[in-house]
Amino acid sequence: MNRSGPLFFLLLAGAVAATSSHAANYQAPFDPKLTAWGAEMAGNAAGTIPPYTGGVQNPPKVDYATGVRPDPFKDDKVLFWIDAKNMTEYADKLSPGTQEMLRKYPTFRIAVYPTRRSVSYPDSVLESSVKNVGRCAIASDGMTLDVSKGCQGGFPFPIPKNGVEAMWNKKAAYMGAARVMKTASYYVKPSGETVITNQMFIYEEGGLYDPDKPIPTHEWGLRSEYSGPARIAGQATMIVDGLDGQRKSWSYQPATRRTRLAPDLAADTPIAAQGGAQLYDQLNMFSGTLERWDWKLLGKQEMYIPYNIYSLMNPTSEACGPKGLFMPDHPNPECVRWELHRVWHVQATLKEGKRHVLKKRDFFFDEDSWIGGIQDTYDHNDKLYQVLWAPLWPDYVKKAPISGSSFPVFDLSTRLYVFPLVSQSWSMDKPLSSSQFNSDTLTNFILRPGGY
Template structure:
């Protein structure tokens, strides 16, 4: 009897320890992993279309002419300035003509007909704003990644392990979890997706008031990716996976502010170390609050730090549930809304962006629900994520307040850049259903093309370099 009690106590103790520390999620079996590159794409999407043909078979890079895969930044910038029509049309050359024009439009009047393929955020927007509409096009599955990323992803399938929500081991270069078993693994795929090795981006963001007025905030952002970096592959289990440096260019009241972030796996500091330079203080300070629901600089509480890149940072304040796959209309192949022929005033309208320019397509997404853990705090008590199966990019998030009411609706207008190649969200939007304002970021129509050929040393992102840069102002 005593030995039985001892075993019971031991099992109970082990269970409590696992609950307290976060149990490790085992990698998938070799049998499951063998599906990658066959019935699944190398990064884990279902290769086949759906039963009724409304979602086609995966085609990836076949959708792009060879010349678009070889575009340099200089060539893109030349086309942006001198021949924007060619720039837009080059990406359509291999596309089925039936995918060029809208199939139908969803509005408040007919939304019930399509309700099973709409997010709760889309339903709320359609119900609240009569001018909000979704133009739906034939889907084109354009997302693809370099062969090295695909091969590394297949290798990671049987080696990557996530303990709790933030302790990642056994992954290198590729997506860590192409066959995810829980919600946290899906989010890690988004966080670590390949985006090139480095970038300098000229970002524009705006808070749009209900009357449609806005003031642009311009930033220059420098990024070096340490995890999925083909030019400088990381060592296995290197916890540091990105450097980020941004400087505000305008408006004058916030110009000169600099933010430096080191992003890493783990929960210490919310998954990052951060520093700030403020011209008013004329000094560099550590920034422990650059994370979670602390407001991002210059966003007037309309974007939290963990909403940058749609979602980023530590996952530890939420319980993550993998709901499964669902067919949803999401923003995709968003080339028209990024046309250099458009001005920001053409896009930004009262209550929501101009519905003439976004492109929505039916795609399969992973649905993940995050609910706030007891004893932790965040202004969003629940979040529902919709993650594109082909790219692992988050396309939409429904964010709920403490009362359970839908509060903020996020959208990332996905497009594939074949010259990198990666799929990313441009622009990103956060609609505030309570204030009737919205926040738009990563808008690039009127500015220079993102420099994806730039290189940075690690020392460029050292805090001491930030101090030298600040002293030079």
């Protein structure tokens, strides 16, 4: 097996390349009160959410050999704590799922820090988002994205008019043209026993951000290479979501030495590598076709959400490393930073005649990233079922919002949770070539930058 591959050189070149200067005009010309991606420029009246000023200022030095981003807010102190005793004072700024976790788990509490609007974007993304106002549309089927007029390179709908347009902003959220992450997932039982369910490298690309393709050919691509535990080591999977709403997926099993189509890697199929606690259409908060759901945009609100959790990517103490982080029912509250941000509220309700393990999903997307936030899910008895977090640690060098812990999932019915941790991340200026990103290459591991 090739354990290094050409990707290392591609990643290294992308890491040391100079980033574009960030223009000050992130205000949208179509509305100077908004950013180019539709967030409010101003802070809130209470002063608890600051104005947007361009992301992290004077960022700390990055170690490109590890891909670790040092915490630019390490000196911030907790403003106050929210727990079951005082949660009613803040109920209007807590998702129903967060409130249920506070009620259900006596040791769960929220550390609220100063709000830092740390997200930023390359100039090209800002410019394309403005241009997309006139060139992006929803196709006649009411669900897929029409890119025939050159919709690409930015958020499709900076001013979303409905739930479908809002979800396409989420699906097209910028995380770099592509990225590679080193991750491990921890399955935590109600007793506190922790099991590592997978260790892997993940490659992810956004189809709207390939600089060599002015007309996008697909929406999203994912490649996973498993290095552990032993029972799954050597496996690999690949998923490509087309702009037509169709998903193609493949799986490589070293026992058979064959790559096979894997159409079940979609919708409400549980992800085995996540201990079955997460569904395939919960990747990145939501992935795959929109067609099973009725989508409503319910507006904006202020909400406490996990944010700027650089300490979980690069824990500086054992207390917030894996041994100290995982407690019964929830992670160590001392290790998770929460902030007040404005969020878009999008609600998905299962269509009549469609099948899914979930009946309703409430998404609360951070206005500055469209990827960070919280998702609450409901079962077919209209009972809260899961809470998903999408914490952020924005890459202030490559100017890309990145989810720092890859969407932990809390099952309220069983009290178990799965918490994937990203230990290293490398942003790429261009996606892999078609000769690398295809199902035939799954027999070789290529996502091994630096020999890791």
